[in-house]
Amino acid sequence: MKGTRDFPQCGFSNTVVQILNSLNVPFETLNILENELLRQALKEYSNWPTFPQLYIDGEFFGGCDITVGILWLI
Structure with a gap:
């Protein structure tokens, strides 16, 4: 994510933190803002161009939009 759970540095990262907290x-x-190599590697690994990226048990789940969409199913 951009930032940390205590200090998200974009609205999408903040949204995912709020969902997981709830x-x-x-x-x-x-914080992918601290390491450009890691940032690019995660984009390639997940084949997902944006952050935050949510991983569950080590598997890529999706970004903010997917995480928000799951709330409608709960």
């Missing part, structure tokens, strides 16, 4: 699920964050 579901009371444990999660970790990684």
Whole structure:
């Protein structure tokens, strides 16, 4: 994500943090703004061009839009 769970640095990252907090699920964050190589590598790995990127049990789940969409199913 852009920023951290305590200090998200974009609206999409903040939205995902708020969703995960509201579901009371444990999660970790990684600030991709601190490492350009990691940022590019994650885009290639996931084949997803934007951040945040949510991974569940090490598998890419989706971005903010996918995470928001899941709330409609819960």
